[in-house]
Each structure stands twice: as structure tokens, then as C-alpha cells.
Amino acid sequence: MSPTRSPADARPSTFDPSTATIAIVTFNRSGLLTRLLESIALMDPKPGHVVIVDNASTDDTTELVESYREKLGTQLVYRRLETNTGGSGGFSEGMKVAYELGSTWIWLMDDDVEIIPDGLERMGHWTPRFKSIQGRRYDFDGSEFYWQYRVAEPLAIPIPFAPAGFDESGFKPMNSGCFEGMFIHRDIVGQIGLPDPRFFIYWDDQLYGWLASRKTTSVIVDEFVLRRTREIKQWDMGIRHMNASSNAYRYYIMRNRAHIKNYYRALHVYNPVLFGAGTALTFGKELIRLFFVERTVRGTSNLLRGLRDGGKIARDASWRPMPALEGVGG
Known part of the structure; x- marks a missing residue:
């Protein structure tokens, strides 16, 4: 299944891929991480940096990461934590490292996805207009993955039946977030701070996306940029x-x-x-x-x-x- 181009393709872009950092969190899933790193090696264009935060894995993650240092075609930064801080702590650390590197754009993702080769370019099409962007994903079986991009704010829960379709604009406003593909500008990170590690897992990305939407117009765009590589019951x-x-x-x-x-x-x-x-x-x-x-x-x-x-x-x-x-x- 090949992605279709959105109306954004007709817009000139000032996006510089070298100003972007991909921040990945991993824990004892070197097999999945391998697929993600392989997809990064095939990316065109590539980001300026790839940051890998290892939540104290006990498998061969360290050796795997080092084996890709020369293969990725971009600068690799590896942070191995002393304890497992959960996805929340990992993404907080990954965001911190990317921010301190001076990255303009930070693309967060788990280790159980792979990147469509021109995924960064597709996200870059939208950067002249928005500073908090979520792309779309294919599911494990190749189907279109539906993500609950709207939150009922007073209830603080996702709206499960928010419309999945896009109009000719190619984007929809959102007030949530997902660390499986969140693409965010450093200006917004500077205003709302790092993701909160106290969550450990769950709700952290929804809350972070909601905080971002209070500072800028956050959108989900009709661009397939990731593919999930892990099957879930x-x-x-x-x-x-x-x-x-x-x-x-x-x-x-x-x-x-x-x-x-x-x-x-x-x-x-x-x-x-x-x-x-x-x-x-x-x-x-x-x-x-x-x-x-x-x-x-x-x-x-x-x-x-x-x-x-x-x-x-x-x-x-x-x-x-x-x-x-x-x-x-x-």
C-alpha cells in the first residue's frame, strides 16, 4: 500500500531535515529496534540526529545500537539509563537530549514502528504552518491505523469515534498526542517543558499533546509516515x-x-x-x-x-x- 500525496505537496517547504532529531525509546526489544534502525538507514532525507534512549535493557540492545553507528548515515546518540524509567521517563530523557542538541524539530517514536522512506519529508511539508504535528500510521497488517486524536477535555478521555476521514485541507485539529510519531517544534517544548516521567507509562503522551494544543494549533495530517511492526491482540x-x-x-x-x-x-x-x-x-x-x-x-x-x-x-x-x-x- 503506497501513501498518496496530500495537498501539502504543492506548497514550497522551508524545512531543513538536518534540524530534526528522531528520539527513540527502547527496552529489551532488539529485534524490533533492528527493523526501525534499518528503516532509518533507508530514509531519504535523513534527520540530523538519531537519539536512542535505552531503558536499562538486559538483551543485546547496546551491541545492536553500536553496530548501526556507521550504517545510519546520520549522527547517533545513545543514552543507556541505569534503571527502567518506563516509556514516560524514556521519552522525557529523549526529548531532553534532542532539545539540548539544539534540534528545531523532535520526532518521537517507540521501537515497534518503522519509518516510511520519505516520512521525514512528508512531515516537513507541514512545518511552515504548524508546530505540533502527528502523522498517520499503517497497522501491523498494512491497514490504516486509527488513532483517537481528540480528547473530551472536561472528562480527560479520548473521543473514540472522532471522524477518521480528511477533507481537501489534508489535516484535522487535534488536542491530544501520541509518542508513536509526535513531531514537535522546540519552541513548544520550551514553553511546556519535558514529558512528565512520573507517569511511567500511559496518559503521558495524551497529556503532553493536550498541553501543546494550548500553546499552538496542533494537527493530525493525512500523511502515512510510520508502520507498526508489532502485532497486538x-x-x-x-x-x-x-x-x-x-x-x-x-x-x-x-x-x-x-x-x-x-x-x-x-x-x-x-x-x-x-x-x-x-x-x-x-x-x-x-x-x-x-x-x-x-x-x-x-x-x-x-x-x-x-x-x-x-x-x-x-x-x-x-x-x-x-x-x-x-x-x-x-
């Missing part, structure tokens, strides 16, 4: 799919509602009734995921434990949002 709901989860995800999806609540409070958009409804809907969705995708009732305790620990976070008087970075790193 799903429940086919007809027009949408629901993915399988894990006990860790169930815990953090409920616990981290408290971090979102604290951000909402700090930004004076918190409505306790509506936010509470969003939390209840999230809990219900996770029960459905357990029953219909994973076909088990075990795991409910992790949801309850997440709610309990989230209550402690919400009551922490010392909690503060991530600070802005303006003036840091040039």
Missing part, C-alpha cells in the same frame, strides 16, 4: 478495535488519572464532576477490555490499586507540573 468492534492490555497498564491507567487531575488543577480547568465521570468511564472501559479482549476477570485488583495510589498523588501538596524549558539549551 485486539477485539474487533466493527468500525474500531480495542487492544489487549496488561496488569501494569491497568494499574497506571487508573493511577495516572491523578497526575492529569493535578495538571488540570494547576491550569484551572478542573471540574470534579466531569473529571470523575471520565475516570468512571475509563474504569468501565478497562473492565470491558478484560472481559472481551483478554476474556478474564483477573486484573481488576490492579485497577483498584491504581485508584488507591492515585488518591495519594492527588493529595500530595508538594506536587508541581513539569517546568518550562525556555532559555535552556539555546
